[in-house]
Amino acid sequence: MISKIELLNEIGIALSAEKNSQKVLELILDGAKKLTNADGGSLYTLNDKDELVFEIVSTDSLDIHMGGTTGQSIDFPPLPLHIEGHDNLSMVVTSAVLNDNTINIHDAYHADGFDFSGTRKFDENTGYRTKSLLTIPMKNHKADIIGVLQLINSTSIDTGVVVDFSSEDQKLAESLASQAAVALTNKKLIDEQKALFEAFIKLIATAIDEKSPYTGGHCKRLPELTMMIADACDKDDAGALKDFKMTEKDRYELMIAGWLHDCGKVTTPEYVIDKSTKLETIYDRINTVNARFEVLKRDAKISMLEKQMTARETADEQAFKDAERDYEALIEKLNDDKEFISVANVGGEYMAEDKQERVREIAKYKIDDCEEERCNFFNEDEIQNLTIAKGTLTNEERQVINNHIVVTIKMLDQLPFPKHLENVPEYAGGHHERMDGKGYPKGLTRDQMSWPARMMGIADIFEALTARDRPYKDGKKLSVCLDILGKMRLDNHIDPEIFDVFVREKVYMEYASEFLTPDQIDEVDHSKIPGFSGD
Incomplete structure (x- = not known):
């Protein structure tokens, strides 16, 4: 008994230290088997649908080890606590949960009130003989049942014969189940807090990307x-x-x-993060600049027509032709400048100094402002933005x-x-x-x-x-x-x-x-x- 108590303490320490949830489950079942010298057992957890889910299944004499870290999946369906609105008391594990008590069965084949047809079928297929059973509901520090620990076939150390689970075995297994439930609850709480922490971090990152x-x-x-x-x-x-x-x-x-x-x-x-062009603020000011070019072209045409009218009055045919020629040359230059500014506005890896200087030269064009006063084509802010050497952002x-x-x-x-x-x-x-x-x-x-x-x-x-x-x-x-x-x-x-x-x-x-x-x-x-x- 002293050695078993020492083993119980060792298992408790291991449960507190282990961080892997599946390994924790294995420690619980393996520890319970050692404490009671059981040949096999299963561990179930209670899900949100009031079902017991198989987590670990192990039978040493048959070399069966499923769930946990074994890599062998468990294909058994969950066991419902309720069927068609009625308590499912026909199964030992569900009955232990519903009645909130430990069930110690001496011989599964002669136990009253439980359906062991599935157990008998398993035994027929494997040549096994399920006899003694110890089924313990696992309750956490709030007395909430979170799962079930079931042990099968306690074996005599001296003879190797299957024996009943003793009262001492039951107390030790119940003590372990209690420790295990607390450990699982703490691990679940830590995992949930970690998941919440990570989700919150990713939420912030997503919000930044979505900006x-x-x-x-x-x-x-x-x-x-x-x-x-x-x-x-x-x-x-x-x-x-x-x-x-x-x-x-x-x-x-x-x-x-x-x-x-x-x-x-x-x-x-956002206006800085989203600044996709050099002239962008609330909107892309390139549209305003393009309108100014159209004004310049309109003024050039008016100037040409005025010169041609004067030439006709004086019968100066050459002056008439020169006015049209100068107009066409100016329009071509304005269109070229307009295209250049449109490209410069997009930004890029590098803007050469000669191109920056061209922006400053275009800025010297004169245009009437809203108060009909002559002013430069670009203001200082527009010049600063259009001459950005790299990217679209000012210093x-x-x-x-x-x-x-x-x-x-x-x-x-x-x-x-x-x-x-x-x-x-x-x-x-x-x-x-x-x-x-x-x-x-x-x-x-x-x-x-x-x-x-x-x-x-x-x-x-x-x-x-x-x-x-x-x-x-x-x-x-x-x-x-x-x-x-x-x-x-x-x-x-x-x-x-x-x-x-x-x-x-x-x-x-x-x-x-x-x-x-x-x-x-x-x-x-x-x-x-x-x-x-x-x-």
Whole structure:
């Protein structure tokens, strides 16, 4: 009895420590079998439909082990507590729940009040003989029944003969069932809280993606890519990463950080996120600019007609022709300028200085404003926007965008993360830092950043390069993305070791096969990638 009590304590400690739900169920049944020297048993859980669901089935002498972590599914249907509105008291396990009591049967073949036809059929098919049964409802700390533990055929240690479950066996099994029910309830509560936590995080990420059609999916794709990079680095046994290994705790922490990396964008104004052209505010001001060009062309035509009328009055045929020629030349120039401004408004990877200067020259055209006063064709704000060298955002608007990471860090620092998630703010807050300390918001250097934070930085850049939903560009081909990433590695922007793993292990291809379109997946020559140290 002392040894059994010690075993009971060991099982209780194991139940408290185990995190895998299926393993917890196995510990309960296996522990109960050891305590009572039972040959077999089953464990059921009570679902929301008032049914007992088979979770674990085990019979040692028949080498039957199903459910749990065995990989063998249990095809038995759930057992209803009620049939056609009546209590199902014909089955031992359902009766134990409905009557809230332990049932100790000496011989199943001679027990009154229960239907053992299924048991007899099983025995006939397997040559087994089900005799003693101990069925215990599992109640949690609130006295709610959450399942049933059933043990079969207690066996004498001395003779090996099937015997009854003793009163001591019953008390020990009931004690274990009580501990097990509490452990299962706590595990379920933890799992539910974890599920709620993850759902809330993904809800925030989805809300951020839904704010703008131009970043839709970014918050979902980045965690995936980050974990691909982390897994590749974990498997790498050479170089600086040979000692980098990730536990399940580490992986979960990094995944959560990935989902939260842009949470600060909830405060970023939509007009900045959604600015798809340089002149866009509430609406795209290119339409107003086009109307101004039409006004210029109208004024040019009026000027031509006035000159031609004067030429006719003076019978100056040459002046008449010159007026028409000058008009046509001006219209051609205005149309060309209009097309140029329309293209410039779209934005792109780079706008040359001569094109910016052309915008400033066009701005010198004179036009009447609403008060019929002569003014420049573009105001200063329009000039500033149309001469944006990269993308569609002004420096001020880019600062608004960049501020999201400051807000992200501020938000995450205020959350009471448990110990196993304590690094989430550092991982999520570092994806815009650079290895040379020229990143933002803290200007951290490589040595000041963790490996996971550096991994997320590469993931953020590569996702942005390949994304097809940005306002001023299409998703780039793989070869182009790796060329740009390689140049960033040479520029000390990203971590060189992680970059080498990213290329060598073809993480880019793993990501591409899942998230890129076929036209983006072109042939990649590793020897032509800048900064790559080789396979």
